[in-house]
Amino acid sequence: MAEINVYQVGELSREEWRDLQGIAREAFTHELHRDQQEVDALVGWDDPAAYVASHTDPNVLVGERYTANQSYTRPRVAVAKEHGEAIGFAYSAHNVSGETEKERRLKRLSIIKNYLWIREIDVTPRAQSRNIGTKLGRELLRDAFPLQPVTAYIWPDEAPRMQATLQRLGFGPSGEEPVQIFGESS
Numbered sequence: 598m599a600e601i602n603v604y605q606v607g608e609l610s611r612e613e614w615r616d617l618q619g620i621a622r623e624a625f626t627h628e629l630h631r632d633q634q635e636v637d638a639l640v641g642w643d644d645p646a647a648y649v650a651s652h653t654d655p656n657v658l659v660g661e662r663y664t665a666n667q668s669y670t671r672p673r674v675a676v677a678k679e680h681g682e683a684i685g686f687a688y689s690a691h692n693v694s695g696e697t698e699k700e701r702r703l704k705r706l707s708i709i710k711n712y713l714w715i716r717e718i719d720v721t722p723r724a725q726s727r728n729i730g731t732k733l734g735r736e737l738l739r740d741a742f743p744l745q746p747v748t749a750y751i752w753p754d755e756a757p758r759m760q761a762t763l764q765r766l767g768f769g770p771s772g773e774e775p776v777q778i779f780g781e782s783s
Contacts, residue, residue: 599677606653606672614649627722668701675736685720687733713741715749
């Protein structure tokens with residue numbers, strides 16, 4: 598049985614982050630119909646320092662990988678372990694948007710437009726189909742503010758099972774924006 602703990606992102610060492618990055622790499626390789634080079638680019642496999650930086654402070658990607666005028670706070674990571682080995686993780690942060698820092702600061706004081714953003718949930722292929730991902734997500738939801746709205750973004754064309762999984766958990770579509778996640782200008 599997996600043991601799940603929620604951490605502030607600074608509590609994990611670089612080695613622990615590399616282990617989590619390896620889980621993401623393994624999970625994407627298993628789930629996506631892409632070659633290893635594409636998956637490695639997606640998870641930043643060749644730049645573990647940038648992976649750690651983007652997870653300890655997701656604001657470093659605002660205006661680059663994430664939409665401009667966003668602000669992220671309270672990043673958390675839930676880690677599932679069996680026999681001392683990480684088998685899955687989930688990451689969340691609070692997210693507000695707004696044209697100015699003042700507007701974003703005001704939204705952070707509220708829950709109306711202060712979303713709990715579930716950035717990722719990754720589980721090793723051998724531990725999938727055991728509800729580990731669901732349990733990781735629940736732990737992050739327990740760490741949210743009461744009544745805080747939750748958001749998650751998926752790639753339905755790349756990972757079609759995710760939409761059905763999220764719908765079973767109570768999520769519903771709220772919009773659609775095409776993005777290119779592989780190749781040039783991704």
